[in-house]
Amino acid sequence: MVEVTLWAGLVPLADDQKTVTVEAETIRELLRKLGERYPALSGPIKDQVAVVIDGVVYRNDWSQRIPEGAEVFLMRRLAGG
Amino acid sequence: MSFDAGYQSHKFKSVGTRPLRPDGVDKVTGRARYGADFNMPGQLVARVLRSPHAHARIVRIDTAKAEALKGVKAVVTAADLPDLTNGDGALFAILDNCMARTKAMYDGHAVAAVAAIDENVAKAALKLIEVEYELLPHVVDVDAAMQADAPVLNDTIFTTGVDPKPETPSNIANRSEFGHGDVDAGFAAADFIVERSYKTEQTHQGYIEPHACVANCNSDGSADLWVCTQGHFVYRQNCADLLGLEVSKLRVTSSEIGGGFGGKTHVWTEPVALALSRKAGRPVKLVMSREEVFRASGPTSATSIDVKIGARKDGKITGAMATLRYTSGPYPDMWAELGAMTSFACYDLENVKTVGFEVVVNRPKVAAYRAPSAPMAAFAVESAMDELAHKIGVNAVDLRVMNAASEGTKSSYGPVYGPIGIGPTLEAAQSHPHMSAPLGKNQGRGMACGFWFNFGGQTCSDLNVNADGTVGLAVGTVDVGGSRASLSLIAAEELGIDYQDIKAVIADTATLGYNDMTDGSRGTFSSSMATISAARNAIDVMRARAALMWDIPVDDIYWEEGHAKAAGSKYGNLSPLSVKEIAAESGNTGGPIAGHSEMIADGAGVSFGTHICDVEVDPETGSTRIVRYTVIQDAGKAVHPSYVEGQYQGGAAQGIGWALNEEYVYGDDGRLQNPGFLDYRIPVCSDLPMIDTQILEIPNPNHPYGVRGVGETPIVPPLAAIANAVSNAVGVRMSHIPMSPPRILAALNDAAKG
Amino acid sequence: MRYERPETIQAATTLLAEAQDSVFVLAGGTDLLVRMQRDDFEAELVVDIKSIAGITDVIETDDSFVIGAAVSCAALGEHAALRAAWPGVVEAANLIGSTQIQGRCTVVGNLCNASPAADSVPALIAAGAQARIVGPNGTRTVPVEEVPTGPGKTSLAKGEMIDAIVIAKPEPKSGDSYLRFTPRTEMDIAVVGASVHLVLDDAGTVKTARVALGAVGPKVLVSQEAAQSIIGTTLDAAALDALATVCSAASTPIDDKRGTVDFRKQVAGVLARRAALIAFERAGGTQ
């Protein structure tokens, strides 16, 4: 099981929950299940989100494994200069 | 082909040295070709007609007279750029900004454009375009735009991120919130509290090369764009989307780029040039004037920030809060959110809350400017931290050390930190000779910390081993500050050959796979990871070729110091095969030798910096002189130290200009008063001392050589470091950037009056 | 637009007189060509005077210096005798723009561009310089302060141009200086400018003085009252304070993108005081 903390912008799209628990071993599985449980999330998940696992930002790498008990954040994908 | 990006520490032969960059000779002889240096036969010259009003409905545009003028070949308006964005708000904003569709949203907003045989005809044609405007009330100030009675710029914008969802449109496009714990409880437990409001004016990246491109659309749907850009693949995507072109048929070539700093991560006139070329059936060259660059490219946000920090007598912060209001120009984006995320990122806080408000105003569309949104937030927070240190009576650096984030700290924007360099930069600052050097009359010393996220992203590189054993490296990230030299060093290191035997180039979009925008200080980080991966791929190919040449199993061959070597005593008589020797036989052993890499470079790792600054303030005129400046920053691994130093010095210089003199000055009519290098004052050579740098190397565990991004963090601390230095020099706490002489003198006068 | 390069003064003034529409004199061009970039710029004729014999020379006579209209400020700075005689005038001319601008710009161009913030004009006025004006009906000489009449406007009639600036050699025991305030150390337009020229008597007290302030009004402000505040003194603290107060009071600046009214008034006093001290020292005065 993985506890995912949602970026503030996503909270209203997930029944106002700040953290959600999901059974997932890869980023792909995590995002797919989130999209199924909260359809409103599937839009932003497509290209506006980065997944942070134990402090490391994964911009769009679905194959990335999620270790058991890792801290997982859905963060907004950032622009830089 | 799985690629292990894990850090393996080893003794470097090439990485860390300071060779001459491969593009140096072209640049010092004037042969390097920038955006405006490219011409196509039969090209037309384009000029853009821009709104002289801050906010106006476009009632009617009559281009008949312009089109009739001899020598004019095409005139375009928004009608020539049909909306193909089908609901993608961000893309529609780019389209509307390139050419206003219903309303001119700022002084300088494009409303029409002309392509003609020469500049004089084009200029004359602009005067013949009749535009009927219906003037609307405007607002340019971030706080004024948030008032209830402010003119609403866009009645389709309803504040998101608030509950319940508002019904009436607003200039506040989004509210974002970050943090953890209970700040009220934190403030209650505090012995000392600092609370102050800060403002920073809008500034521009200030690259010396204005935007320039040559666009050519053929009747068969194929098209070419030669442009100065930080991301030619993203420009290709944007232009293809807006003009309905097939991505593979639009080739975008990145010219040498004359500075970007984030301002060339966004298309401004390129879609217009393509539209003109398509309509005229001829190539079109469009070069922005300096005035246009200031009025109509992408400056950073103007901000208004409130900060409140509480701490105990021993200096431990108990509560920290910031409310950050950022202008985004007419089109909302993530700028306030980035400010809210970065403001307390340097610190390990029990109770922290940051709230960001994205506010639309009648100013140009904001684009990234080197660690976008971070310098302003750092100015507010690090100024408050300095004031807090004075109040508690503790040394400014010690206060930072006591509260600095470290590995395992939960960041103020959410995730936990891996190994990070803020502690070491603070310790280096404490022991740096600058920190204990004597100060003269009217002089003061200030310091500040800064942070930036850094990114990875989609990256690919091609590495071709030529028949003579030399290597061609093609990358897709743009080189402004010497990354071709750095990436050649990386390839040399991994292949085990000499730097001189590698030539790195920036490939155009037709000859290399997609690469993300070169932003987020990702250039060297991502392309070096892809280059290492491509090199390892090439090594495997060369080992296989050596196996064929020696006729032994490939598993018995290992690669070391640029040679294929046969493992095990039974091959005693086989002398190692060099890249040159293997390449010479490539015709017989399977054809050209190459290594490719297509990957998502992740795990970029944040970058921290601490700056120390001495200033001398003339109390009679309020003029500030930078006496000494030191930049200390963690690079993970400095691939080419000279160009890492260059990033530190360049970022500091931009920060100094921002802190002291640079600002967009708007008149009451909402028009930009200083769109030029005379009155938009960036630092000149005689304004600055030498800028000392110290590179720390705390390896990034997620990069084979430990490399971190370095390009953006250097601009984050200077605003605060200089503000703290001025405060320590003449005892007035400056809370409005830039600290121009009139502002400092007024503050001194107020202080004198008591 | 037509470009002409006359070789004599007469040919130049004839061209200027005969032009129907707007006509401009081109010497250094560092103001004119910036104006030409603007879309609303119209000109029928530009008269390049740099080929007129002698116009690029600085002639030292026994009682004056005659600075040709096309002498670049860089060349002015390299004229040892002028620099020794009028250090304030030369340092003012050399503050205009940058090295590249200095290689082209001229003090006559600076004067005729008639910007209130012109750097060389306060120093020329403080030095009592004269402008030699040539036109279809002959030559006349006027004090430099009579040339600018307001921002961008001069008193020159149609067909007239300035062919030289004439500065008398300074009396013994005299000194001049020019200071300006700019946020950057170079490349800026003066937010405030102050020039002081004073002559000492044998006892070392100020016998005569002229104080000229730039960028604090539509034209350079020549303040008699400011001069009076230091005449008869050795620039003691009271005299300097009086000078500063008078200059601040006399200034009528505007708020603009470069500075505020309060800032300019206050800094005008500061610069006048500092410039007076430098001039006093150059005149051989001791504090």
Next chain:
Amino acid sequence: MSSIAVSTTINGDDVEYLCQADETLLDVLRNRLGLMGSKEGCGTGDCGACSTIIDGRVVCSCLVLGAEAQGRTIETIEGMANGAALHPLQTNFIEHAALQCGVCTPGFLMAAKALLDVNPDPTEEEIRFWLAGNLCRCTGYDKIVRAVQAAAVEMRGEQA
């Protein structure tokens, strides 16, 4: 408006061209003579990227009319090297990493050359004030000043 015939000397070669009365020398160099090394950063004499040497003085070629070049001696960045041998300033700029994007570099090299021609042993302050007319946004000027200092030493034939 009719064109003006101009004959002048550029980088030691006799050159003739036609230009409009209001056309700047910078536009002539770039658009008519293909000498793209001089860059336009502002068009108003505020950035120095178009610096060119006319009769020994470094000036902004965007503030000079093409017609004014008649009979003058013009040096542009393209003429700085001696064939394949780079000028000491050029080599030192590369060696000291005194450029990043490089768009201001031609202007800096022209101005620095004009400086060392008249002042072979400049102090740091003299270098900084002489080069104040050349804007650079990438480097913060530190390495540019060091490169000019090193080139000055080399050109004086002393040990670096």
